[in-house]
Amino acid sequence: MEIISIIEYIGIASAALSGYLFGVKKGCDWLGVFLAAFLTALGGGILRDMLVSRAIYSFTHYMPMIIVILVLVVANFTNLHKKRDKLEKKFIFIFADAIDVICFSIVGAMVAVEYGHNVFGVGLMAFFNGVGGGILRDILLNEVPWFLTTGLYGTISLCVGISYYLLYLAGFTGVFFVLCLLALGITIRMFAYYNGWRLPPLKD
Template sequence: MDDLAIFLIPEYIGIASASVSGFLFAAKRNCDWLGVFVSALLTALGGGFMRDTIVSRPLYSFTHYMPCTIVIIMLILSALFKLQRRSDIDKKFIYVATDAIDIVSFSIVGSIIALEYNLNIFGVAMIALCNGVGGGILRDILFNEVPWFLKTGLYGTISIVVGLCYFFMNYFGINSIIAILMLLVFGVVFRLLAYYMNWGLPKLK
């Protein structure tokens, strides 16, 4: 679990970012406070729910206080600063950057946990994907929409790539803290380039 400890800070940043994303998502659809809370909770923690369910372990977010506490704090701050009235908030660099940290750190943590439970390469890639974008999947399904990552940018692709990279790093024994942090930087830069360069997989015509 030492590898996981180094990711507490970026993971908490990711939870905060995802909470704001869920807040804005629900606010734009005129949800009440319960809808806003559920949207933020699923967006921020849903990937962890899926990960822990797949590997059959108690849900981390419900056995530790910090994840849910961060969600509640970010909801209060988002409401106090009336972020729902700022239509450009999700285009700001700080938001895009923390969102990138969100998906990459979640994907790496998912990969670490998958290997702890002796999953093979396919399991590691799937857990990385679920942990990285699972929250958005659950949120979009709840709101009866096509999951956003299936049609936008390289969100899911980056999660899978990060998961595969970590699998091979671990296989060849290159899984020191420095190596994992380099993978985090690589994933974040990859996501930022994909966002600002409008990269995406070819669409079926």
């Protein structure tokens, strides 16, 4: 599915930019900024590949790392970090972030199905692929993982994985159905973000 690869690359780029801005915000040096961008963009895929015991995709293919490095170079030369406060609230940035989490979740679900996982495995694989990079980044930078506090981030990732599994059981795994799932996931994520939807917190 070439179109899925293209969308995934867009997701890697937006995730790398998000990690770059987060690293700058935390006052990291260049190594820290690179690690923040690398983990955000590729950390979920690394977790996915480790869980299914296969060669790590970003370590056996050049394009993912090339995209991360290009994003860092372009972001630095265009001084995007100086426009961070405005950029993080722009529709295009939020939209790109929604693309990467939903696309990564679908890819994670696809890999889990390929390796014969059940519905729980598929849902969790989608989750780890979708938000795992952000979790690793936040642990590295001593932050409460972002997905736990904002816009049904992790919940949507899980639901997308389970939805793909149901489509798989029904035999609807063609490009059209995958793109419909992608569009639906992005739409729900955007509504969740702008309406402040979240699961209710537990009260002591």
